[in-house]
Every structure is written in structure tokens, then in C-alpha cells.
Amino acid sequence: MNKSNLIVVMLKLLLVIAAVLFLFPFYWMISSSFKEMSIAFQIPPQFYPHHPTLNNYIKLLDTNAAKWFLNSVFVSASTTLAVVFITSMAAYSLAKINFRAGKFIFSIFVGSMTIPGAALLIPQFKIAIELNLINTYLGLIVPAIAAPYMIFLLRQFMKTVPQEVLESAKMDGCSEMGIYYRIMLPLSTPGLAAIAIFTFVQSWNDYIWQLLIIKNTEMMTLPLGVATLIDAEAVDWGLIMAGSVVTSLPVVIIFISFQKYFVQGLTVGAVKG
Amino acid sequence: MLKREFNLLYKERYGFLFVAPALLFFALFYLYPILDAIKVSFYKYTYYSSGWAGIGNYQSLLQDDVFLRSVKNTLLIVIMFVPATLIISFILSIFISLFRTRLQSVFKAVFYIPAVTSIVSITFMWQYLLNYDFGLLNFLLGLFDIDKVNFLSYDRAIVTTTVVVLTISLGGPIVILSAALGGIPVSYYEAAELDGASFWRKHIRITLPMMKPTILFVAVTSTIGAFQLFAIILLFTAGGPNYATTTILLLLYQEAFVNGDYGRANAMAVILSIIIVIIAWLQFKFLRTDIEY
Incomplete structure (x- = not known):
């Protein structure tokens, strides 16, 4: 084996070690969720649960966790549907319809992306109060529909659809609505999938806005609800780890199943940015 | 007409x-x-009073030690976070490129998983690992006869927080840099190998300059991202201990939703946005040396 091959093997090994280190905290979270409360505090710790128990997950069901889970599913799914519908129309307009204000509108969308979301919490919260959105699911869904980044992303995707396809459809008497619905949407499925997944994950993982909007326990989403578990006097780490697993598992599964679209979405934003 | x-x-x-x-x-x-x-931001706007304030909010902020501290903390996080993101994700994406395509996506997934995980889970996961009394990390240090470390002490909290934030932010840059890396023609490397270039030399002479536009993109987006960090810090340290990790956005949140002073909080938002726009603009201006291929 020559020197450069040896280097490659060593670097590959380094990467494997880095990957294991990256995943280890997740292993620890999952394995601790199967430990009894006293074991979770024990020193020296058990590197794997010697007597695995489902008690933490059963205790989790005694809280409102099942309701929180359904709330999260409902809010994230509704947000995703609304964003895909409204964003795709806007992206079609900005990518393929030639009108004078289009460039200007697009540059406003892009420019707004540098404004930190948290800096707008106050005025957005004031509007939510004005519109009676406090403590409603609509209050979680409606503000998320304003998604300039998703419009930007989908526009980059739609730009790549050849203009000739649209022209020939127009020649055949297809209306603008028909072009959008019958041609643009089917041809930009990967882009639609990317923004749908991004939006779902973003909505599922949101915390701050949900904290401002939702006031009572039954209406909480999973992240909000699980965060309240630590308020208890004696912190039950096994239970909290179980809550953390339940909160993160659905999106991790979605991510692994749709990794291709994540990668496409991320790179389209970067390469043609 | x-x-x-x-x-x-x-x-x-x-x-x-x-x-x-x-x-x-x-x-x-x-x-x-x-x-x-x-x-x-130009109004006095609290629970008790409201009215025109001119630049009053801005003046009081610039004389407020806590606000200046939060600006310093924010910049400190950016200064640690951005170079670390660039260097680590660049190196990892080169390492990843050594594997077969199928394994490459496995590794990319591994590094991206923390980015899709709820910050509530991430926070609890790390608080449990780093706990002073029964955390695994302190136990492991004990095996090497190293004294227990309080990772969230006044002096260490900001570094610990930045490291935790790094673990959840590397996925995006790695995916983007890997895509750019895959786009560099193999013939370039083959030519360099014929000339007897070493592994590192190839990457410093070919990869780095070829990827400069992508690296610039990652630099700008991760800088903006670092300024916008908020929820994870609020959950992880809540800005403490004693303002050690209070960033501008954390202070803004406290000022608005705890103290109810919307005027001052919005003035902070304006100052932060101005800082971000200026720095993003400077990065574009100075890092963008136009390379022709």
C-alpha cells in the first residue's frame, strides 16, 4: 500500500469516528428513554439499559402527549398544504409569467430573507392579537404561509422547466390556470416535495411562535408539551428522554425517507442563488 | 396614455x-x-405609557451595559461559529467524497439528522449529557482522572452553547459543499496526480479555489444564521448564567415579552438587522474575488 492510499484509509476511518460521535448523543437519548428513573441518574451509568423498560413511554401517555402528537400532526400537515398551494402559484408567476412588477416582487421576497425571524416576533404577535389568533391553531398555521424562502426555492426549480413546453400548451389553447395545474405542478414535483418536506419539518420543530400563541395545555404541540415536562420538581430524565424521542422520531423518519428531496432543495438554493 | x-x-x-x-x-x-x-422603535411603547420617543430608545440602548454585553456575545458567537462551520464542513465534505456514492448519502444523512431534530429534543439531550452531577461526559472525564467540568459555568457557557449549535448546523453546509465538490471535473485531479501532487496539495490547489463561490455562499448564509440563532439558546441556557449567553435576540425577547417594553425591543431588532445587512454586504465585497474558470 503506498502512502497516498494509506492517507485515504486513515481519513475514511476518521470520518467514521466523527459520524459515530455525531450519532452517539442520539443513541444516549434513546437508550436512556428505556431506563428506570433511578438508573438514568446512576453513576457509573449503564451504557445500555440492563433491564430495558417501557415505563417512561407509559408515563408519557399519562400526560397529554397523545393529544400533543395529534395537534402537531394537524398543524404541520395543514401548514404544509397551505404553503404548497400558495407558494407554488407565486413561484409559477415569478418564474414563468413575464410581467413588469415580477422582478420587483421577487427582489422584495429575497431581500426579506436577511431579516431575522425573531426580530419580527413583536409586530407579528401584535397582528396575531388583532386578528384574534391567540390560542388557536389558525394562529400557528396562517403566519407560516408567508414563506419567502420557499417561494424563492420553488421559483428556482420552475425556472428550469423549458419555456417551449409552456408555449406549445398555450398554442393548444391551454389557459394560464391550466398551464399551472396541468403542466407546471406535475413538472416540478421534486421542488414541491422539497418545500413540502421543509415546511413540515419547520412547522413540526417550531417552538417560539407556538410558545407565544398557545396558552393551554390541551392545545399544545409536541415540542411545547414535552418542554413542560421539565418544570416538574424532580426532573425525571428517563421520561424527558422518552418525550424527546417521540418529538424527534417522526421528522427523522421523514428526513431519511425523503433525503433525496432535502438534498435537492438545499443545493438548488445554493447553486443558483 | x-x-x-x-x-x-x-x-x-x-x-x-x-x-x-x-x-x-x-x-x-x-x-x-x-x-x-x-x-x-421610535416610540415609547410599554404596558404603562406610549408616545413619541425620537431616538430615545436607541440612545438608552447604546448606554446600556446589558445591551452592549449582548452585542458582544452575539459577535463572539458569530466569530466562533462561522470559521468553525466553514472549516469543519469543508474537511468533512472532502472526507465524505472519498467514499462510494451510496455511502456518501449515508454520511450526509448522519450529519444532517441533528438539523431536522426538534430543538427541544436537542436541548434536553445535551443538558442530560453535560449535567454536572450525573452527566455522561463528566463520568467519561472522570475515567481519565480529569476533574468534573461545569460546562455551563459563567466562563464556559458561551463556548459550550456554540459547540452545541455547531452540531445542529453542519448538515446544510456539508450537503451544499459536497454537491459543489462533486461538480469539479475529475480530470483536474488526474492531471495533478500525474504531476505528483500530494493529497493535501491537490485539495488546497484545486478544490479550495474551485469551490470559492460555494464557500462564499456558505460563509454568508452561516453568518446570517449565526446572528439569527435564538430558540436553541433560549431553551439551552435562557441567556444565563448572569447574561453570559444573552444575545441581542434573547434580550429583545426578554424586553418585549417579559418586561413589555416594545419600543426598546424593536430598536434592538432594527440595530441587529442593520448589523446583519452590513456584515453580509462586507462579506460579499471582500470575499468575492472573481475567479475565471
């Missing part, structure tokens, strides 16, 4: 119609809030 304009607008109606719904939501939850934040 007016008629011609009207005809043109009529011809363009579909452009407007399709973008209108998005524009409506955008105006309501983005555009109006931006204008409102700027406006309110």
Missing part, C-alpha cells in the same frame, strides 16, 4: 393574480411587521 397603461396591466393580470395570495400573507406577516418594528 392611461388607456395603454391599463391595457398593459390587463395583459399582465395573470402574473399579479398568481402571486397575489402569497403577497397578501407576505404583506401581513412580513412587510407590515418590518415597517411596524421600525416605527415602534
